[in-house]
Amino acid sequence: MKKTDLGIGLYLLSAIVFLIIPMPSFLLDIMLAFNIAISLTILFNSLFSKEVLNMSSFPTILLFTTIFRISLNVSSTKLILQTGEPGNVVKTFGEFVGGGDLIIGSVVFVILIIVQFVVINKGSERVSEVTARFTLDAMPGKQMAIDADLNTGAINDKQAIERREKIQQEATFFGSMDGATKYVKGDATAGLIITAVNIVGGLSMGVLRQSLSFSEAIEKYTILTIGDGLVSQIPSLMISLATGILVTKASKEADFGDVLVKQLFSIPKVLYMVGAALIFLGVVTPLNVIIFATLGLIFIIVGIVMAKSIAIDEIEEEVDTSESSADEIRRPENVTSLLHVDPIELEFGYGIIPLADVNQGGDLLDRVVMIRRQIALELGTVVPIIRLRDNIQLNPNQYIIKIKGVKVSEGEILFDHYMAMNPGYVEEEITGIPTFEPSFHLPAIWITESQRERAESMGYTVVDPPSIIATHLTEIIRNHIDELLTRQDVSNLVNNIKESNSTLIDELIPKQLGIGEVQKVLQNLLKEGISIRDLLTICETLADYASTTRDPDILTEYARQSLKRAISxxxxxxxxxxxxxxxxxxxxxxxxxxxxxxxxxxxxxxxxxxxxxxxxxxxxxxxxxxxxxxxxxxxxxxxxxxxxxxxxxxxxxxxxxxxxxxxxxxxxxxxxxxxxx
Structure with missing residues (x-):
């Protein structure tokens, strides 16, 4: 067993044991001090963690600390009622923190309860609820953004997986936090009830068992009860504060302290105005002029220092930018990065950029994702990442499609027009700009938005520019899908069915055929538009006939015959x-x-x-x-x-x-x- 597992187990077990077995006062002092230390640790971890997922186990921590704190409350209650000696920590909190006075201690305790209930708990609960709701609502959009970045080449497959996992973790965390805040609220409620019970029980024990007068019993047991309440409510308040900090944390790039200081004191004119206002209040009003004028001068001096610091930072940034540009010019070109060739590229002129820009309402990226999905379902293979790039050397409305870095097709669209094609039975022809549909080179015309409904009513097939590009790209991929199938792709496809058919794959690869030979068979099938989605049947057939021939063409014919239902x-x-x-x-x-x-x-x-x-x-x-x-x-x-x-x-x-x-x-x-x- 790991030491960490053992420690957590003992922490929980001690909480259960303290609820059952009486605890000596010196051990209670140690546990109360430990509880305060844990609360401070959680508070400062929440404050300085750069993002909420650094404290992803916080809901569980809340539950553990809550039950531990309640068990200490029960143990201190037993000692107060049994012996009237709950230890040094409870006494100190009752006499020193509570001022040694029944009324002062009661007021401080009530204020803590009100602050925790009304301010921190209520706010944290509401923020957690809203954050959980918005995080779940935003998940589809975030997933689409990841797919878009993946298709444009901004991120790779590994980064996409990491981002998707992070989104799932955030949704789980905020969903758990929405419920976990109830622990903190319940803890405060339990502390208030235990304190009330302690006062009543202490009065009863003092008057009935120890023959104390009513005033003596109140003086003794109420101060101890207030101390017990304070020693549990102050850690509880720190945990509540940590919860509030965590659910309201916005920065993911720096420590919370740096962000707060920069956001509050980074604008000099704000500091000048605050300083002037404080000096004005000190001079004009009966307020202490020394305090307010001194504080005002401090703000003005800080503003001057900040202004100089900002000016220096701007100069340094400008120098760094110039030096970086010069270094980039002098740096030997990294030729290796230029050797990479993307399997599929779609390059377009600047006039087509709005179709690919999500911020401008373009859905071309979504259509590219659907193309990969459609080909996977239709032909049973995974299309490589399709790179989308703008190219200022092209005409504004032109686009080209490249396979392995070589242009294989091109097209041109009119951004604010629709393409109308005559299927052969239109009632009446309409006027437009003559053109050809790029995928199948069929005659067509460009029409305006105002002509669209009329063209459709006459029987024309009308498509928008993104559909034209997506259809053209789909046909090009279908025609070249056999070239795009690599040995690594075949290995991935084979490993996918190996989980449930290990005997077949172990018999076939590499004993009878290599990955390259299986690749040739699959390429032959894809070249003629035959789906390889039923890879299990194909591999079964190859395993049957590989002992008689290793010729990929002949093996392809055997595979086609085994797929006759799909071909028919x-x-x-x-x-x-x-x-x-x-x-x-x-x-x-x-x-x-x-x-x-x-x-x-x-x-x-x-x-x-x-x-x-x-x-x-x-x-x-x-x-x-x-x-x-x-x-x-x-x-x-x-x-x-x-x-x-x-x-x-x-x-x-x-x-x-x-x-x-x-x-x-x-x-x-x-x-x-x-x-x-």
Whole structure:
């Protein structure tokens, strides 16, 4: 057992023991002195802690100190009633602090109770309640701010986790403080009741048991009771004060004392005005002129000193700034920091800044967060942090999208306009500025806010600028998501399922396949838009076939076949026939005959004339389907699928190629054409 655990256990146990077993007066003196020391420690810790979470255990401390103080109250009450000798500390507080007089002691005690009840406890209770409420209400906004900072690159993942934990801790702390202030209030109430009971019990013991007169009993027991009340209420008052300081603490950058002094005495003209006012009161009114004039002069002198100090600080700050700028110019450039390449970047001109600035009502950062969430749900992989940067070299309304530092796409928007696209069935065309939708390069027009409702009523699809950028960014990420999947990402995904499937992962990695080989399979799937969210099924399939082949392309085909339910749901509709294109068996035979196997993998050596004829036939059949408003899907035999896809992927970006083994048995297909030579 740790020493700290043992100490806390003994502290609580002694409180329980003191409630049951009588305590000698010398031990009571020690415990009362210890109680005062603990109260002072808590008070000064609350005063000088830089933020409230430095005292995150304060609610528990309140409970412990309260029960300990009540147990001492009960022990002193036993000694007062039994022997009339509660020890040196209680006597001193009754005679010295209470003035040795029944009336003075009673008045001091009542004043302490009133101050604690009406001023400190009431205020602390209200501040705790309001702070807890506002802290909980502000949590969603703080979480969104952290996500925004994470997306802009202002913080990294570790810092984001730390900030989220801190928000949770603050909410828990202020929620606990809201209830913990009731301990302090109850403690003061209990002290008042115990004091009243002590007075009545002391009078009864003195008159009935010790044959004292009424006045003698009052003189003896009431002063002791007042001393007992004071020795418990003064530590209680310090704890209450510590509670008030903690819940009202605002500074997180410096000690409380520094902040108070700077905020009260940092403006010289305020000190001049206060000093002049004090001198005026001392001279004009019957107040003691020596005291007020002296104090006024002190304030004026302090103001003069502060003014000189501020002037010196400003000069030093200006010099430091100049020196820092000079050092920055002279400092050798840190080339290493320039080597970092962000996976995804969105750069925009200054005209688009309001869309990304939360303070100006922009929600582009929130949309970026939703893009990462959408891709994770759709494709089963985590999109890297998307960096948003303004670039003054771009046109004001221009933006560019970079993948690994290289521009892959760009667009331009009109900040105060909307983009209207004709889906093909609008009732009447409207006028606007001609343009093209950046994601799919569809014809569109820019319209004003006043034209928006009319365009929507006519059947136009109308989108705002943030939606245009978000949609464009989403499509670019989908098209390049396979490039963005790193070995570290794969390791994280595998570790995520390893917690519940350790046997599978231990069998597969690294015994059968390395992380790099699993990465290639997942990249192949993502390249064709197949979700890897069901990573468990993919790993099961790899574990089944890795003993026969380590070729990533062949393993990808096995994985696709195991995901046929997901592939069928993605490309085919239930209950109606799907129009598809098939391959002539002669074409399949020629493709397989042109496959050459090497140590680096398989590749096609098809003759140029045959390749040209196949591509021409594919283009002809695809156009037939597109004219019908259907997506182009080609069905092949399993062994040919991956080679045919490689053959056509440079010519037909959105062409879907699936094998018969990747289609559920209940799917209806209707062939509308065949690729032939």
């Amino acid at each position: 749901a993605k490309y085919f509709e239930q209950g109606e026939a799907t129009h598809v294109i098939t391959l002539d068996p002669k074409v399949e035979q020629d493709i397989m005959g042109a496959v050459k196997q090497t140590e680096q993998g398989a590749f096609l050596t098809l003759e140029p004339d045959k390749t040209k004829n196949i591509i021409s036939s594919v283009e002809e059949e695809v156009n037939k389907l597109q004219n019908l408003g259907k997506s182009a899907i080609i069905i092949t035999s399993p062994i040919v699928r991956m080679y045919f896809k490689k053959l056509t992927q440079d010519y037909f970006k959105d062409l879907v190629v699936v094998s018969y083994n990747e289609i559920e048995t209940n799917i209806e297909l209707q062939s509308v054409g065949m690729v032939t030579l």
